[in-house]
Each structure stands twice: as C-alpha cells, then as structure tokens.
Amino acid sequence: MSKKLLLKDAHVEGIRYFETYRKQGGYGAAEKAFKMTPEEILEEVKVSGLRGRGGAGFPTGMKWSFLAKPEGVPRHLVVNADESEPGTFKDRYLMEYLPHLLIEGMLISSFVLGSNVSYIYIRGEYSWIPDILEEAIEEAKAAGFLGKNILGTGFDCEIYVQRGGGAYICGEETALLESLEGKRGNPRLKPPFPAVKGLWERPTVVNNVESIAAIVPIIDITGAEYAKIGVGRSTGTKLISACGNINKPGVYEIDMTITVEEFIYSDEYCGGIPNGKKLKACIPGGSSVPIVPANLLLKTVNGEPRYMNYESLADGGFATGTMMGSGGFIVLDEDQCIVEHTMTLARFYHHESCGQCTPCREGTGWMHKILKKIEKGEGKMEDIDLLWDVQRKIEGNTICPLGDAAAWPVAAAIRHFRDEFEWHIKNPELSQTQNYGLAHY
Numbered sequence: 001m002s003k004k005l006l007l008k009d010a011h012v013e014g015i016r017y018f019e020t021y022r023k024q025g026g027y028g029a030a031e032k033a034f035k036m037t038p039e040e041i042l043e044e045v046k047v048s049g050l051r052g053r054g055g056a057g058f059p060t061g062m063k064w065s066f067l068a069k070p071e072g073v074p075r076h077l078v079v080n081a082d083e084s085e086p087g088t089f090k091d092r093y094l095m096e097y098l099p100h101l102l103i104e105g106m107l108i109s110s111f112v113l114g115s116n117v118s119y120i121y122i123r124g125e126y127s128w129i130p131d132i133l134e135e136a137i138e139e140a141k142a143a144g145f146l147g148k149n150i151l152g153t154g155f156d157c158e159i160y161v162q163r164g165g166g167a168y169i170c171g172e173e174t175a176l177l178e179s180l181e182g183k184r185g186n187p188r189l190k191p192p193f194p195a196v197k198g199l200w201e202r203p204t205v206v207n208n209v210e211s212i213a214a215i216v217p218i219i220d221i222t223g224a225e226y227a228k229i230g231v232g233r234s235t236g237t238k239l240i241s242a243c244g245n246i247n248k249p250g251v252y253e254i255d256m257t258i259t260v261e262e263f264i265y266s267d268e269y270c271g272g273i274p275n276g277k278k279l280k281a282c283i284p285g286g287s288s289v290p291i292v293p294a295n296l297l298l299k300t301v302n303g304e305p306r307y308m309n310y311e312s313l314a315d316g317g318f319a320t321g322t323m324m325g326s327g328g329f330i331v332l333d334e335d336q337c338i339v340e341h342t343m344t345l346a347r348f349y350h351h352e353s354c355g356q357c358t359p360c361r362e363g364t365g366w367m368h369k370i371l372k373k374i375e376k377g378e379g380k381m382e383d384i385d386l387l388w389d390v391q392r393k394i395e396g397n398t399i400c401p402l403g404d405a406a407a408w409p410v411a412a413a414i415r416h417f418r419d420e421f422e423w424h425i426k427n428p429e430l431s432q433t434q435n436y437g438l439a440h441y
C-alpha cells in the first residue's frame with residue numbers, strides 16, 4: 001500500500017475546518033518551519049527532490065533558488081490552481097477537502113520566498129471552492145497563522161484568492177500572471193522567467209497546488225525522509241486523478257514505485273476495467289501527454305514493467321513513452337475510438353488557443369478539421385500524412401506549450417493507431433456507427 005502524506009487525513013470528518021485540522025497536527029509544520037531560517041527550509045525542499053506537480057516536473061527547490069531578490073522590490077508566491085487539463089482533478093480535491101494543507105504550505109513557502117502577499121489563482125469553473133478557501137484563510141488569520149507578525153516572528157503574510165474566467169490557457173504560468181494583473185490571459189515569451197519578472201514585473205514563483213501542499217509533509221518528516229519515498233528522481237508521493245473506463249474513478253495518492261498494471265487493476269486503485277473489457281490505451285498525465293497503447297503501457301521498451309513515475313513513463317521518449325504530466329490518468333478500453341478521441345482533444349485545443357502564434361491558432365483548427373473529416377468517413381489516405389505534417393509544423397514553433405500539447409496527442413495517435421485512421425477511410429459507411437475491434441493489446 002502506498003504511503004499517504006497529503007491525503008492521510010482527507011477522510012477525517014471536519015478536516016476542512018481549522019479546529020479539526022489543528023487537532024490532527026495541522027500547522028505543526030509551520031511552527032517547525034518558523035524556528036528555521038528560510039535558507040534551511042529551502043535546503044530541505046532541495047534535498048526532498050520535490051518536482052513540480054503541475055505537469056513539467058521542474059525541481060521546486062531549484063525554481064525557488066532562481067527567485068531574484070532586488071533590493072526594495074516585493075516578491076510574490078502565486079499558486080496555480082487553474083486546473084483545466086482534461087482528465088486532471090486532483091487539485092480540486094485538495095482544495096475542497098484539505099484547504100488548510102494548501103494554506104499551511106503557502107505560509108511556509110511565502111516565508112522562504114519572502115512573499116508578504118501571495119495569491120491563489122483558481123479555475124473559474126471551480127465556482128464553489130473560493131468560498132472554502134476564503135473561509136480557511138479567515139480561520140488561519142484568526143488563529144494567528146496569517147496576517148501581521150505571524151507567531152511573533154515579524155513575518156507578515158496575506159493570501160488572496162482570484163477567480164479565473166474559465167480559459168485553459170490561464171493555467172500557463174505567464175498567461176495566469178497577465179490575467180491576475182487584470183489583462184487578457186495571453187502567454188508571455190520566456191525568458192524572462194517569472195522568477196525574475198513575474199507579477200507586475202516583480203520576482204514571482206508560480207507553483208501548482210499539489211507542489212505547495214507537499215511542502216507541509218516535507219517539513220514534517222524532513223526532506224531526506226521524503227526523498228526516501230519513491231524511486232530515483234521521482235521522490236515523495238504523487239496524486240493521480242483516474243478516470244475513463246475504470247471501475248473506481250477518483251483521486252489516489254501513490255508513492256511512484258507501483259506499476260501501471262497494478263494501478264489499473266488493483267482494487268486499491270482503479271479496480272480494473274468494467275465488464276471485463278480489454279485495455280486499449282491510456283493517457284497517464286492529462287490530455288497533453290502522448291497516448292500509449294496497452295502493450296507499451298504495461299512494459300517499457302526494454303521489456304521492464306512500466307512504473308507510475310516520471311522516468312519509467314517517459315521510457316522511450318516521445319516515440320514510445322509518454323509523461324507523468326499532471327497525473328490526469330485517462331483509461332480507454334477496447335471499445336473506444338482513437339480517432340474520435342483525438343478529434344475531441346483537437347477541438348478542445350483549437351477552442352482554447354489564445355491565437356497569438358500562427359502555427360497554434362491555424363494548426364489546431366486544421367487538425368480539428370482533418371480529424372473531423374476522417375472520423376465522419378469522408379477522409380482520404382493523404383489526409384493522414386497531411387495531419388502528421390500539420391502537427392510537425394506546430395511543435396516547437398510557438399510561444400507557449402499549448403502548441404506542443406495540441407500536437408503531441410495527434411502525433412502519438414497516428415504513430416500508434418494508424419490502422420484506426422485507415423479503417424475510417426476505408427469504411428466510410430461504418431465510420432460513425434461501429435467501434436473497432438482492432439487489436440492493440
């Protein structure tokens with residue numbers, strides 16, 4: 001059984017409220033941290049090996065150490081709670097059930113970074129969660145864990161919650177900052193990175209909800225102990241939101257040593273596939289990461305079992321591997337149509353493109369059009385090559401990763417499931433009425 005660090009108290013009744021959270025030992029890590037220097041805490045975070053839980057897996061301690069500290073310029077911590085990646089709902093769970101874990105993590109992180117005013121930028125569609133967060137902030141403030149002169153240390157910290165307008169692109173960190181400044185959420189060119197020029201051109205650290213929540217157990221058990229959980233550079237625990245054709249959809253905390261097979265089939269996690277259906281494919285890290293067929297999902301290119309961690313999922317690179325991404329684990333059984341699925345994603349990315357870059361603005365639209373044509377049984381064989389060509393022209397040629405995120409699913413679908421695209425073209429009359437018994441397992 002995986003060790004629980006973040007969700008260990010998730011089912012304690014009333015854990016959403018300060019009193020219960022405190023009774024369970026809550027804010028103990030903050031009290032411990034305030035007896036340390038910011039440099040000592042930063043060292044713990046570095047030693048823990050924590051990697052960003054939003055998708056990129058960038059080492060958190062390293063990001064924090066990049067924060068510029070010009071004299072007299074305020075610095076900010078911004079929590080990215082704009083969780084909009086299809087298949088990803090683990091931050092929602094954390095904020096809804098354990099708001100104080102996030103606030104305690106923010107308090108410790110703000111202390112390290114020297115942020116007296118920190119923000120949570122939350123996805124607009126999570127309309128009921130800002131009230132939960134704001135209530136928790138008020139409770140923490142009343143108990144002296146936020147506000148002025150926290151625990152008599154002289155450190156001041158306020159946390160504000162900002163609701164997004166419901167645009168996927170505002171999860172990209174620089175678009176988020178633009179939106180937080182009150183502007184249209186268009187991504188900025190990087191560099192400069194937010195750590196140097198972020199919110200209102202001030203040095204800013206943008207971290208995912210789960211990354212900041214993980215600071216609490218790191219301080220509780222020490223960075224060295226946290227690093228012992230997991231394997232290699234995949235340290236600690238990771239939240240996975242599991243959905244699709246599984247018996248037990250939900251949010252699971254795993255320690256990154258379990259195999260993909262165990263995650264899908266064991267009763268502790270997804271509980272297998274309904275109606276005894278076979279596994280066709282899976283997208284393990286949110287819609288932006290490459291889809292992987294069952295045979296490559298259950299073992300690596302070297303024939304080793306594939307594990308639920310950053311390295312093992314990426315084994316083989318983009319040709320045969322995928323990514324841990326945000327941990328949005330989408331399972332597709334044998335009845336699912338890969339062409340339809342890829343078309344749905346293409347429609348999403350086209351709709352969500354901010355339109356600044358021509359390859360993304362135009363390319364996502366073209367990919368959607370071609371996929372729609374093939375899916376309806378109106379495609380030609382050349383359309384598959386055209387689709388491949390369009391996605392190639394997007395990848396690496398845009399301001400932000402949305403372009404890559406739109407291209408990768410299409411590339412992976414053609415690479416692994418070309419026969420399904422061909423089936424649609426060869427069987428126009430069956431195209432919309434029948435699903436596909438093509439074997440990929």
Ligand code: L3W
Nearest residue numbers: 054055056058066083084085193195286288325326401405
């Ligand atoms: C200072 C440097 N900072 C890098 C920072 C950078 C950022 C972090 C990672 O995209 C991925 C994307 C989605 N000095 C720095 C530096 N940084 N070099 O490190 O940067 P980067 O560019 O590798 O990634 P990103 O722009 O943060 C995130 C993928 O995640 N994704 C998206 C999921 C969506 C959600 C959601 O809905 N919650 O997570 C899923 O896989 O495609 O590739 O902070 O500033 N030299």
Ligand code: SF4
Nearest residue numbers: 354356357360398400
């Ligand atoms: Fe906008 Fe797409 Fe360019 Fe990102 S890649 S800046 S979403 S047009």
